[in-house]
Every structure is written in structure tokens, then in C-alpha cells.
Amino acid sequence: MSDPKKLHPLSTLLTFFRELKSLVLPIVFLFFMGNGEKHNIWDYVPIIGIGAVILFVLVSGVVKWLRFTYRLEENELKIEYGLFVKKKRYIPVERIQSLDLSAGILHRMFGLVKIRVETAGAGGGSDSEAELTAITKAEAQALQQFINEEKSRKVLANKQDARFEKAESRSDRDIFYQAGLFELLLLAATSGGIGVVISAVFAFLSQFQDMIPYEKIFKEAAHFIEMGTIVIAILVFLVLFVAWVISIGLTLLRYAGFALSKEEGNVVIQKGLLEKQQLTIPMDRIQGITILENPLRQMLGYCSVHLESAGGAGEEKGSASMVIIPMVKKKKALQMLAELFPDYCFSASLTPLPLRSASRYIGRACLFATPPVIAAAWLFWPFGLWGLTAFLPALLYGFARFRAAGWNVSAGQLTVRTRGVSLQTVFMLRHRIQSLEMIKTWRQRQRKLASVHSVVKSGATGKKIKVTDASAADAEEIYQWYELRKKG
Amino acid sequence: MKEPAKRISTKALRVWRISGVISSVFLWLLLIGASVAIFMNQWPLWIFFILVAVGVAEVLIVVVILPNMRWKRWRYEVREREIELQRGVFIVRRTLIPMTRVQHVDTKQGPLLRKYGLGAIHISTAATIHEIPAVEIEEAEEMRKVIAALARVEEDV
Numbered sequence: 001m002s003d004p005k006k007l008h009p010l011s012t013l014l015t016f017f018r019e020l021k022s023l024v025l026p027i028v029f030l031f032f033m034g035n036g037e038k039h040n041i042w043d044y045v046p047i048i049g050i051g052a053v054i055l056f057v058l059v060s061g062v063v064k065w066l067r068f069t070y071r072l073e074e075n076e077l078k079i080e081y082g083l084f085v086k087k088k089r090y091i092p093v094e095r096i097q098s099l100d101l102s103a104g105i106l107h108r109m110f111g112l113v114k115i116r117v118e119t120a121g122a123g124g125g126s127d128s129e130a131e132l133t134a135i136t137k138a139e140a141q142a143l144q145q146f147i148n149e150e151k152s153r154k155v156l157a158n159k160q161d162a163r164f165e166k167a168e169s170r171s172d173r174d175i176f177y178q179a180g181l182f183e184l185l186l187l188a189a190t191s192g193g194i195g196v197v198i199s200a201v202f203a204f205l206s207q208f209q210d211m212i213p214y215e216k217i218f219k220e221a222a223h224f225i226e227m228g229t230i231v232i233a234i235l236v237f238l239v240l241f242v243a244w245v246i247s248i249g250l251t252l253l254r255y256a257g258f259a260l261s262k263e264e265g266n267v268v269i270q271k272g273l274l275e276k277q278q279l280t281i282p283m284d285r286i287q288g289i290t291i292l293e294n295p296l297r298q299m300l301g302y303c304s305v306h307l308e309s310a311g312g313a314g315e316e317k318g319s320a321s322m323v324i325i326p327m328v329k330k331k332k333a334l335q336m337l338a339e340l341f342p343d344y345c346f347s348a349s350l351t352p353l354p355l356r357s358a359s360r361y362i363g364r365a366c367l368f369a370t371p372p373v374i375a376a377a378w379l380f381w382p383f384g385l386w387g388l389t390a391f392l393p394a395l396l397y398g399f400a401r402f403r404a405a406g407w408n409v410s411a412g413q414l415t416v417r418t419r420g421v422s423l424q425t426v427f428m429l430r431h432r433i434q435s436l437e438m439i440k441t442w443r444q445r446q447r448k449l450a451s452v453h454s455v456v457k458s459g460a461t462g463k464k465i466k467v468t469d470a471s472a473a474d475a476e477e478i479y480q481w482y483e484l485r486k487k488g
Numbered sequence: 489m490k491e492p493a494k495r496i497s498t499k500a501l502r503v504w505r506i507s508g509v510i511s512s513v514f515l516w517l518l519l520i521g522a523s524v525a526i527f528m529n530q531w532p533l534w535i536f537f538i539l540v541a542v543g544v545a546e547v548l549i550v551v552v553i554l555p556n557m558r559w560k561r562w563r564y565e566v567r568e569r570e571i572e573l574q575r576g577v578f579i580v581r582r583t584l585i586p587m588t589r590v591q592h593v594d595t596k597q598g599p600l601l602r603k604y605g606l607g608a609i610h611i612s613t614a615a616t617i618h619e620i621p622a623v624e625i626e627e628a629e630e631m632r633k634v635i636a637a638l639a640r641v642e643e644d645v
């Protein structure tokens with residue numbers, strides 16, 4: 001595999017679409033600017049501009065494809081690319097953590113995959129990784145195999161048999177979890193996606209002011225109002241319902257076929273219906289495990305499980321937190337996790353916070369409610385005083401947060417549970433914690449309380465896990481658990 | 489719990505006082521502007537006295553009290569397997585950084601620190617950065633070497 005290879009020509013089109021997507025706002029802007037009546041040549045500038053931009057993007061896509069080559073040589077993945085300046089990126093094979101595959105609709109029509117090369121680069125960010133936009137499945141497999149072999153040759157130079165054994169067992173990886181239809185539906189129904197859809201619909205409608213005869217609609221709306229509020233209520237309900245159904249559909253597309261498996265010290269995730277994705281997370285890059293239960297799911301006894309990984313591939317940009325189990329009964333999740341991650345302990349019983357810190361949690365929640373309440377009381381005097389009732393949910397919320405909070409330290413592990421809206425339980429091994437801080441504010445000192453912040457690496461940066469307002473003795477216990485100084 | 493053993497340099501007090509003075513200058517300019525307005529418009533004189541009181545109090549706090557309290561709190565200790573820091577006037581923070589997690593150590597020196605022969609030490613892990621703000625520069629350089637060596641030893645294990 002040492003001669004330079006090109007990507008599949010389809011990557012031209014894919015690059016074109018991707019670049020176009022990032023230019024969509026300026027193009028729309030230009031389009032509306034050039035939409036007026038044409039009097040002289042200057043009025044055509046926006047239209048010509050759009051044409052030029054699109055042409056440039058198309059040509060640059062072709063040139064990029066022409067200049068992009070990759071090859072495996074001397075134990076390195078060598079990629080050469082660049083539109084004007086020729087750039088070379090050589091990645092030593094042993095630095096490659098994993099190859100993440102994904103395939104969109106276009107990819108799948110041609111039997112192609114996109115490959116993202118994850119390296120152990122400390123810098124993180126998109127620039128430290130390499131991406132092969134479109135190569136055939138066969139080529140991807142060859143690449144994967146070559147890299148695996150190179151890597152295992154290094155590690156198992158004197159254990160030839162072990163390598164063969166491993167190569168064989170790789171084909172049938174153990175699938176730990178597969179999302180069933182019921183779980184997927186539940187996932188979709190209880191996710192917060194509906195808000196996104198509604199705002200998208202509004203954004204969409206506001207884009208087409210010229211085409212939709214709003215005035216006419218408003219006149220008809222006046223008729224509607226005469227028809228009574230019930231009809232409107234039903235309509236609003238219908239719109240919300242449709243948005244909900246759409247959000248369910250989107251979630252289903254995204255998570256359909258979700259499967260979690262373990263393979264040679266890697267966690268492998270596959271998901272997606274239209275765009276298929278395969279993510280590989282090396283076990284030794286895992287920094288922490290999180291169980292998340294939003295209130296709705298908590299009531300039903302379900303949860304999702306996330307990983308903090310030190311390598312780049314996150315769910316969303318900027319975070320390296322990724323879902324490994326989107327929806328599962330909590331009991332089953334604990335069983336599965338215990339099997340998947342034998343180093344961790346998932347059954348530790350948590351120490352709650354002392355009762356005296358409840359008032360601090362409640363106080364903080366009420367503090368956030370105060371400005372709107374004052375504003376309401378002042379603007380709509382005296383009816384605005386009803387705003388005071390907002391303190392009741394704030395009080396309950398504060399208390400719920402207090403009750404949810406808890407911590408545990410065992411031999412090599414710190415477990416922290418907190419609630420934002422969702423209940424979040426984070427499991428961290430001691431040697432994965434980057435640093436740990438004990439914090440006592442002036443008020444906390446008076447009440448013999450303290451907070452503990454531990455930082456784990458997550459993607460390129462860190463993630464802070466907080467135990468807020470534990471008793472000072474407990475906080476010191478956590479602190480001393482982390483301390484390496486010889487005790488006594 | 490035992491506090492970390494070492495204090496930062498006493499010269500840090502002077503550096504903080506000077507930067508306190510510098511930051512007070514802005515407030516004083518504002519106060520002087522306000523005083524001019526008071527005399528021009530012949531507003532009651534007690535407003536002027538309040539302004540003076542605010543200015544004096546600010547200087548007292550920023551230049552004398554806060555640096556003292558900060559210095560008294562600041563402790564650090566570089567042990568074989570970890571670094572411990574303690575700092576903060578109203579919010580006291582104690583931090584542990586295991587040697588295994590240290591990725592690199594820098595010493596930095598701004599103009600003020602250089603004048604007093606001090607240096608600041610920045611300790612970076614993969615996810616966090618910690619600062620010891622004012623140590624004698626020779627000690628800082630020494631500490632940088634020691635930490636780098638200790639961090640490397642730990643990594644080999």
C-alpha cells in the first residue's frame with residue numbers, strides 16, 4: 001500500500017456541498033440583495049457574485065481532490081494536500097488511536113465511507129486529525145487492516161500466535177447493547193429535540209417572507225380569532241404535536257441501529273440510518289463514565305450512558321463526551337457497565353450532603369428566581385405579585401438538587417452525583433483525575449462546609465466535576481483520598 | 489489539615505502593592521473628574537467628602553489589606569509525587585496536582601516581577617493550568633527543573 005492513492009471522485013462533490021453549506025448565509029444575503037429590480041449593471045453584481053462564489057467552490061473542490069493523496073509508507077500514513085500551498089501530514093501508525101467510519105446517503109449509494117483518523121495528539125482540535133472524505137469500503141478495510149497489523153507487529157513482535165488468535169476473534173466482536181425499537185421511541189419521545197424543531201420551523205418561515213402572503217394570512221387569522229380560542233388552542237396543540245413527531249423521526253434516524261460492542265480493548269459504537277457512523281474509543285483513553293437521567297426518564301427508570309474521552313471525536317463540537325448507551329433501564333445499564341468496565345465500581349453507595357447545606361442550595365435557586373420576580377412585580381403591580389409563587393418551584397428545585405447530590409470515594413475511584421435538570425452520576429478513576437481542588441468560601445467556613453472540584457480531561461480541555469457544599473470533614477476526606485503524601 | 493509548607497516570596501507583597509496602586513489610579517481619575525463636576529456645579533460639599541472617603545478606602549483595601557491577606561494565605565509545596573497549592577482571601581482554594589499529570593512547567597517574568605528578581609511558575613496538566621505567582625527567580629528555575637525531573641520519573645513507572 002505504498003503508492004499514493006486518491007480519494008474517490010465523489011469527494012469532489014462532498015467537499016463542494018460542505019463548503020457550500022458554510023457559505024449558505026452570505027449567499028442567501030447576496031440573493032436577497034440582488035432580488036430587487038434591475039436598472040443598471042451594478043444591480044447584477046450580487047447575482048454575479050453568487051455565481052462566482054459557487055464556481056470557485058466547485059473548482060476548488062476539484063483541485064483539492066486532484067491534489068489530495070494518501071499512502072502508507074515506512075510505518076506512516078502520509079497525506080499530501082492543499083489548494084495553493086502543498087501541505088504534508090505524516091502520521092506515525094503507532095500514534096493512530098482509531099479510525100472512525102461514517103457514511104452518508106451519497107456515500108452509501110456508491111459504497112463509500114468517510115474515515116476520520118483519530119490520533120493521540122495532545123492539542124486536540126480539528127486540525128490535528130486527518131480526514132479521508134470518501135474512499136471505497138475495500139480500501140478502508142485494507143487501510144484498517146494494515147494499521148492494525150503494523151500496530152500489533154510492534155506490540156507482539158515475539159508473540160506471533162497471539163496475533164493470529166486476536167485477528168480471528170476480531171471478526172466476531174461481542175455486542176453489548178443494541179437499541180431496540182421501543183427504547184429508541186422512548187428516547188425520541190423524551191428528548192428535548194422538540195424545541196429545536198419548533199425554532200427551526202419559525203426560522204424557516206421567517207426566511208420566506210416574500211413568498212408567503214402574510215397579510216392574507218393575518219386577515220384570515222382575524223377570522224380564526226372570532227372562531228374562538230378553542231380552535232386556536234387545538235391548532236397550537238397540533239403544531240406542537242407535529243413538531244414532536246418530527247423530532248421523534250429525527251432522533252430515530254440518528255440513533256437507529258445503535259450498537260455498542262467491545263473489541264480488542266476498544267469500545268466500538270455504530271449508529272445511524274441515513275448517515276451510518278462507526279466510532280472507536282480506545283479503552284485507555286476513557287477518562288470518566290457518566291450516567292444521565294433526565295426527570296422524565298428517571299421516572300420511567302431509564303438512563304443514558306456517556307463517556308468522557310481524551311481523544312477528539314465528540315458528539316458535538318467542542319466536547320468529547322459521547323453517548324455509548326442512549327437509552328436503557330438503569331438496572332441493566334449498571335450490569336452492562338460492570339461487565340464492560342471491570343476497573344470501575346458502579347454500585348458504590350453515595351454519602352449525602354449534611355442537612356445544613358440544604359438552605360444554601362435552596363437559597364441559590366431562589367436567587368436566580370429573584371430578578372424576574374421583582375421585574376414582574378414592578379411592571380404589573382399589583383398583579384405581578386403573583387410572580388412570588390415562582391419561588392415555590394425554585395424552592396423545590398433547590399431542594400431536589402440538594403437531595404440528589406452525593407459522593408463516594410473507594411480504593412481508586414471517585415463517584416459524584418449532582419443534578420442540573422438531569423440527574424448526573426460521574427465515575428472517575430483516581431489516576432484519570434488531572435487535579436483536584438478543595439474550596440471553602442467565607443460563608444462555607446462559618447458553616448463548616450466545603451466544595452470539591454475534580455477535573456478530568458475531556459477532548460482538548462477539561463471537565464470539572466463538582467461536589468458543592470459537602471461537610472468540611474467529608475471534603476477533606478475526598479481531598480486526602482486524592483493526596484499522595486504518606487499519611488500519619 | 490496541615491497547610492502546605494512553603495510561602496511565596498515576601499517581595500510579592502511589594503509587587504502586589506504596586507499593581508494595586510496602578511489599578512487605583514483609574515478610580516482616582518474618575519473621582520477627580522467627579523470632584524471637578526461637584527465644584528463646577530456647586531453641589532453640596534459632603535458628596536465630595538464621600539468620594540474622598542471611597543478613594544481612601546479603596547487604596548487601603550487594594551494596596552494594604554488585600555495583598556497582606558493574599559500573601560498570608562498563599563502556600564505551596566512541591567513533594568516527590570505531587571504539588572499542593574493553597575490560595576485565596578475570601579474563597580480559599582487548595583489544589584493537588586499529581587506529578588504524573590504534569591505535562592510541562594514554565595517560568596514567567598513580567599516587568600514588575602523582573603524588577604524584584606521574582607518569577608511566576610505555571611504548571612500545566614492535560615486539562616488545567618496552575619500558577620504560583622511570585623517566587624525568587626533562582627528558586628523558580630530550580631523548581632521548574634525539579635518538577636520536570638520528578639514528572640518524568642513518575643511517567644516512567
